[in-house]
Each structure stands twice: as structure tokens, then as C-alpha cells.
Amino acid sequence: MIDHLIDRIKETENPTVVGLDPTLVMMPGYLKKQMFEMYGKTPKAVAEMFVEFNRRIIDEVCDLVPAVKPQIAMYESYGPDGLDAYIRTCAYARYKGLVIIGDIKRGDIGSTAEAYGGHIAGVDIEGEHYDVWKEDCITINPYLGVDGIEPFVKTLRRDERGIFVLVRTSNPSSGELQDKMMEGTYMYNQVADLVSKWGKDTIGKYGYSKVGAVVGATHPAQGMELRQRMPHTFFLVPGYGAQGGKGADLKGFFDKDGIGCIVNSSRGIIAAYKKDPEFADVENVGPEFAEASRRAVLAMKEDLQNAF
Amino acid sequence: MIDHLIDRIKETENPTVVGLDPTLVMMPGYLKKQMFEMYGKTPKAVAEMFVEFNRRIIDEVCDLVPAVKPQIAMYESYGPDGLDAYIRTCAYARYKGLVIIGDIKRGDIGSTAEAYGGHIAGVDIEGEHYDVWKEDCITINPYLGVDGIEPFVKTLRRDERGIFVLVRTSNPSSGELQDKMMEGTYMYNQVADLVSKWGKDTIGKYGYSKVGAVVGATHPAQGMELRQRMPHTFFLVPGYGAQGGKGADLKGFFDKDGIGCIVNSSRGIIAAYKKDPEFADVENVGPEFAEASRRAVLAMKEDLQNAF
Numbered sequence: 001m002i003d004h005l006i007d008r009i010k011e012t013e014n015p016t017v018v019g020l021d022p023t024l025v026m027m028p029g030y031l032k033k034q035m036f037e038m039y040g041k042t043p044k045a046v047a048e049m050f051v052e053f054n055r056r057i058i059d060e061v062c063d064l065v066p067a068v069k070p071q072i073a074m075y076e077s078y079g080p081d082g083l084d085a086y087i088r089t090c091a092y093a094r095y096k097g098l099v100i101i102g103d104i105k106r107g108d109i110g111s112t113a114e115a116y117g118g119h120i121a122g123v124d125i126e127g128e129h130y131d132v133w134k135e136d137c138i139t140i141n142p143y144l145g146v147d148g149i150e151p152f153v154k155t156l157r158r159d160e161r162g163i164f165v166l167v168r169t170s171n172p173s174s175g176e177l178q179d180k181m182m183e184g185t186y187m188y189n190q191v192a193d194l195v196s197k198w199g200k201d202t203i204g205k206y207g208y209s210k211v212g213a214v215v216g217a218t219h220p221a222q223g224m225e226l227r228q229r230m231p232h233t234f235f236l237v238p239g240y241g242a243q244g245g246k247g248a249d250l251k252g253f254f255d256k257d258g259i260g261c262i263v264n265s266s267r268g269i270i271a272a273y274k275k276d277p278e279f280a281d282v283e284n285v286g287p288e289f290a291e292a293s294r295r296a297v298l299a300m301k302e303d304l305q306n307a308f
Numbered sequence: 309m310i311d312h313l314i315d316r317i318k319e320t321e322n323p324t325v326v327g328l329d330p331t332l333v334m335m336p337g338y339l340k341k342q343m344f345e346m347y348g349k350t351p352k353a354v355a356e357m358f359v360e361f362n363r364r365i366i367d368e369v370c371d372l373v374p375a376v377k378p379q380i381a382m383y384e385s386y387g388p389d390g391l392d393a394y395i396r397t398c399a400y401a402r403y404k405g406l407v408i409i410g411d412i413k414r415g416d417i418g419s420t421a422e423a424y425g426g427h428i429a430g431v432d433i434e435g436e437h438y439d440v441w442k443e444d445c446i447t448i449n450p451y452l453g454v455d456g457i458e459p460f461v462k463t464l465r466r467d468e469r470g471i472f473v474l475v476r477t478s479n480p481s482s483g484e485l486q487d488k489m490m491e492g493t494y495m496y497n498q499v500a501d502l503v504s505k506w507g508k509d510t511i512g513k514y515g516y517s518k519v520g521a522v523v524g525a526t527h528p529a530q531g532m533e534l535r536q537r538m539p540h541t542f543f544l545v546p547g548y549g550a551q552g553g554k555g556a557d558l559k560g561f562f563d564k565d566g567i568g569c570i571v572n573s574s575r576g577i578i579a580a581y582k583k584d585p586e587f588a589d590v591e592n593v594g595p596e597f598a599e600a601s602r603r604a605v606l607a608m609k610e611d612l613q614n615a616f
Contacts, residue, residue, distance in 0.1 A: 023419070024433065041436040073416055077426035079395065079440035080388040087387065105416055107449055108381055109479040111331070118385035125332065128349045132387035141415055143451045143474060145481035166451060171417040173453035180498065182490045190488065 001136050001162040002212065002234055003204040005099050006259055008066030014301045015259070015308065017101060017236070018061055018293075019266025020089055021071040022050045026271045028289045043078040047085035050075065054089045056290035057270055058096055064297045067099035069236075069264050090134035100136045101236065105166065107141030113151040120152065120161040137162035139214060139236070142191050149198050149211075156202050156210040163211055165195045168226065170216025170239025188222070189229065196230045206259065208234040215253065217245025217263065224252025227260060235261035240300075241268030247303035258308040265300055272296035309444050309470040310520065310542055311512040313407045314567055316374030322609045323567070323616065325409060325544070326369055326601075327574025328397055329379040330358045334579045336597045351386040355393035358383065362397045364598035365578055366404055372605045375407035377544075377572055398442035408444045409544065413474065415449030421459040428460065428469040445470035447522060447544070450499050457506050457519075464510050464518040471519055473503045476534065478524025478547025496530070497537065504538045514567065516542040523561065525553025525571065532560025535568060543569035548608075549576030555611035566616040573608055580604035 009015050024032075024046055031049045039045035058068065070093075075086035090100045106116040119138050122131040140152060140163050152163050168178055168188040178188040192213065199211030209232050215223050217239035227235070235253055239245045240263050253261040273292035279285045317323050332340075332354055339357045347353035366376065378401075383394035398408045414424040427446050430439040448460060448471050460471050476486055476496040486496040500521065507519030517540050523531050525547035535543070543561055547553045548571050561569040581587045584600035 021420070036434075041433045043431070043433070043438060043440060046433060071420055071423075073414070073420045073423035077423045077431045077440070079438075080392045083391055084388045105449075106381070106413070107415075107451075108379075108413055109477065109482075112329070112379055112381045115331075115379075115381035115385045123351070123385050125349045125351070125354060126344075130351060130387075132351060132385070141413075141449050141451050143415075143449050143485060144477050144479060145484035145486070147479040147481040169417065169452050171452060171455040173455040174417075176453035176502065177451060177495075177498065178453070180490045180495075182488045182495065187485075187488075187490065187495070190485065194484065 001099065001160045002208050002210050003206060004160065005066060005162070005234075005262065006206045006208065008099060009259065009262065012064060012066050014065055015262045015304060016065045016297060016300055017067040017069045017262045017264045018057070018065055018269050018297065019069045019071060019103070019264045020054050020057070020270060021074045021266040022053050022270065023074060024049075027053060028273070028285050029283050030286050043081045046078050047075070047081040050082070050085045051088050055092055056287055057293045058093050058098070060290040060294040061269070061297050062093075062096040062098055064294065064301065065098070067101055067262060068093045069101040069103050071103045071266070087132070087134055094134055094136070100134065101164065102133065102135035102138040104138050105141050106138070107144055107148045109144050109147040113148050117151045117155055120163070121155040121159065137164060137212075139164045139166065141166050142194065146194070146198065153198055153202070153211065161210070164214050164236040165191070165198070165211060167191050167195060167213040168215045168219055168222055170218045170243050170245070174216065192226055192230050196233055199233060203232050208232055208260070212236055214238065217250060218243055220249040220252060223250070227252055227255065231255070237261050237263045241265040247306045250304070250307040254308040263304060269293050269296045269300070309407065309468045310516050310518050311514060312468065313374060313470070313570070314514045314516065316407060317567065317570065320372060320374050322373055323570045323612060324373045324605060324608055325375040325377045325570045325572045326365070326373055326577050326605065327377045327379060327411070327572045328362050328365070328578065329382045329574040330361050330578065331382060332357075335361060336581070336593050337591050338594050351389045354386050355383070355389040358390070358393045359396050363400055364595055365601045366401050366406070368598040368602040369577070369605050370401075370404040370406055372602065372609065373406070375409055375570060376401045377409040377411050379411045379574070395440070395442055402442055402444070408442065409472065410441065410443035410446040413447050413449050415452055415456045417452050417455040421456050425459045425463055428471070429463040429467065445472060445520075447472045447474065449474050450502065454502070454506065461506055461510070461519065469518070472522050472544040473499070473506070473519060475499050475503060475521040476523045476527055476530055478526045478551050478553070482524065500534055500538050504541055507541060511540055516540055516568070520544055522546065525558060526551055528557040528560060531558070535560055535563065539563070545569050545571045549573040555614045558612070558615040562616040571612060577601050577604045577608070
């Protein structure tokens, strides 16, 4: 999957992943009206809004970007209906040729980690196989150590799938643990070394392993150091745009060939219509709201050209 | 919720939480047969097995234990149908008077953490409130720092809910990060200090805060040290039974009044029928399989008497 992702980045000349993190507040008025009328003020109504909202955005951006990253929490809030909307979003994005990075940040051990492994491995029921979640890659939390990673790596050795392990997150308080000194270096460096080790048997044709790392755009200097420390690890980079990261800050996240990372933007792309001068009448915008997302992707692509 | 949980522990004189972590392999033959006939070899069939299996166990143990801890991963493998079974399990256990500890180990930041917060806070849809997940407490991963915790603590200040933050997990490789030295002490001590700080505004009538800690039974010496280091933090203790922890090892996890922790057992209780001499014919056992779980709970209660 890492090779396929890099192929797609080269084709689109755009290392952007669109974060599909919808919220109720973000929904255009026409969609709210429609779904509330059909389903009442229920989780089902919100789930149906999210599916339709995402489809419109996917239609507008699928020729411009290699991948999407739906954030499962946004759907999980609404229970099984919401998670059904998450899966339908993944299925549609895959149908449109996009790589799906499920931002699920799971992490557990043994049989439990194996159960979470179903996200990328699917589930077998007495001989019948189900690809329940429709994700190609997922994000993983490393706090429990290799017991929490090994069940996923087992899948990666067999299937074209990928994982991204949290190393240096983009949020302000991420340093409370990650920046502390641990045995002579920063803790995130210790995690980085584990991630390199976990991935070393799964390196593909571009020199990158199937075990990637999450490294926040809000830490440019650390990103550059980590790029050198883990030359075979592909980066998923959150924190661009709304959280403050800029294209020019990201030079160090790429390798000398201009690959090595994919940069996520969520609100900046999917809620772009709210700030687009063409939609001055935000309250009455129709399905054309998604055109603003296309323009936002093109602007981000241009901004990232400065970096790679 | 922490006060209510301790009340229930005192009433039952039993600091045991039953881990409701069903797997397909664990299902009695009659249940498999029934559900496969009704729904085919589908995720829906497995989900219906899990609900029925859990109901039988809850019926047998609800007067003996204060709480259950369903592990969401086991249900999540089977997609929205599985998660619907998880919620129906929580709802039934609550109806039978049990405290629900959702073992979800979520951890994220900002608006995403708020979305996960829906597990205990519910979700509002334009004035309508839904308690979608039916959990009283959940487990949380601390890797992202306080940004990932604050949205939950906000709920705790307002509602009778609880969280348990991973501090020292029970798995063999947990030490890869947690046991490393960080600024003069073990990393898990650093996390312990953060957990104490995060909980300090939410201390209840027994002196325990609503922000608990997960501390594995497989580390008795560390459990005792942590009991002293965090006197206002209630412990959720995994790793008893199948993972090797014994009642006698747990003395140090309790305070001088014999409270301070709740000990989880999953397989040892819910799959007890497979090892119970009364059910020599494991293949043909009927709904009475759950009686073995009752006996396993009583044996565990006796074993824990040694500790508190």
C-alpha cells in the first residue's frame, strides 16, 4: 500500500491527504434541512448528512489528491449509524480510486490488538471473509509497546495494507510526554527508533516501509531530524492549515526525491466553502459548496510546491 | 460514578469487574447454530451471539459483582452490527444495576477528543440529547498529553461519569516505553503524576477522583508504589487470571480500608464453562454454560479476599 500511495502521489504531483472530519456545524443548510425532514433530529440524520457531504467533496477532489483520511471519532460520536457512514465514506472513496487512511489511533494488546487488526485485515467467520471497514491504512497509538503493534505488522507482511504510528503529534500539549528526555534523548526519538525497527521487514520499491509515522507539521525542526533518523519511514503529517503548519515549514519532511510524506488538511479543505468569497450567502449554499474544497486543494498543492 | 462504583464494591464485597470480551471461538455450539441459521455466516449473526452470550453471563453474575468491562475491539471487528451488540450489552448491564466500564482506550486531541467524549457525554443534535454509547466510564490513552484528556475531564466535572487512563499496562512489552527512565524516574511515574493532576478537582466522598488509572496486575511491586504515589486515584487492574496475576499479588493495590482498586477478569470468567468439569461435553452445552461463570466469579472473590 505504501508503494501504491507513493505512485498516486507521483501521478497527482500532490502529497495532500484530505481529512474527512465532518461535524454537524459544518453541514450546509440544504443538507441539514433535507435529512432532518427525512429522519428527524437523530443520529441517523447526521450520518446521512456526513455521507452526502463527503461524496460531494470526494467527487470534487478525487482527481487532484492521492488519498483521504476520515477521522473515525467524528462518526463514532453518532454510534453505529455514524460508523456505518464512516464505512460508506471509505467505500466510496476507494471506488473513486483514492487510498483510505483511517484515522482511528487504536492501540491495545494481544487478542484485543488482533481484533482491532480487523480494520485492515478484515474478519473471517467460519470460512467467509468480510472486509468490514474498507480502510487501506490506519493510525496506531504506540503506548503499549510492540505487543500492540505486532498483530498489525503480521497483516502488513501478508497484505497490501499500511499503518502509521503516532510519533510526534501536532497538538500543543503533545510535548508533556513526547518531548521529555528518556534515556539520553527525547521520548519521541525512542518511539521513532521502535517504529523503524517494527517496519524493517516491510520495505517496498521506493525504500519506505509499510509502518509509517505520524509527525506533526507544527514541529518543523523535529520533522527534519526525524526524516534523517528514520530514512525508511513514510510520514503522515497532520497540523497543516487550521493548526498553523505551512508548506514552507515542511521542506525537511521530504526526502531528496521530493517524496517521504503526505500532508493532511481537514477543515481547511472540507469546510472551505464557509470562507470562500464566492459563497457569501453561506446559509443558502447548495451542493456546489464542494467547489470551494477543490479550490482549497489547488491552493494547498501550490503552497506545498515550495516544500518538495 | 467513582463514588457509586465504590458503593457497589462495598455492597457486593467484591472488587471484581467482569470483562465482557467475547470471541467467536468462545461461543457455545447451540448459539452458533441458532444464529448462523437465522442470519447466515455474517457479522450480524456473530453480533447476535455476543448479545445473547453476554445476557446469560450478566444474569448469572449481576448480584455478585459491581461492574462489567466490555472490550470494544471484540465488537468493532464486526463493524456496525458488532458495535450495536456492544451498546445493547452496555444497556442490558446497566438495566441490571451494573457499572459499565467501556474499555475503548481512545486518545486524540481537540475537536476529535471531544467527539470521542461522546462515549460518556452523549451527543446533542439541535436540542435533542442522545446517550448513544450507554457507558459510565471509559479507558483513555495518555500519549497525546492533556489536550487529549481535558475534553473528558470537562464532562467529569459536570456529569457522574469516570475515566481510567493507561499508566502501567499488564502486557509483556509494556515496558518498552513505560519502564524507560524519563527525567529521573520511570515513564509510568511521569504519567501517574499527570493523572493525579488531571483528577485533582474531581475527588469524591471516598477520597478518590473521577480520573482513575489502569495498572496491570502483572506488576505487583509497581502497583504498590503507584498506590502510594497516587493516593487519590482509583485503579482498574487488568491482567488477573489468564495473564498470570493472582489475588495474593494484589495486596499493595488496595488502600488501608480495603478499597482503591477493581480487578478485571475476562476469559477466566466468561469462558469458564470450557474448563468447568461439570460441562465435560463442551460441544453440546446449552444456555446453562453461564453457571460456570458464576462459579468462577465466586472463586475469584475468594481469591481476592486474600488481598484486601
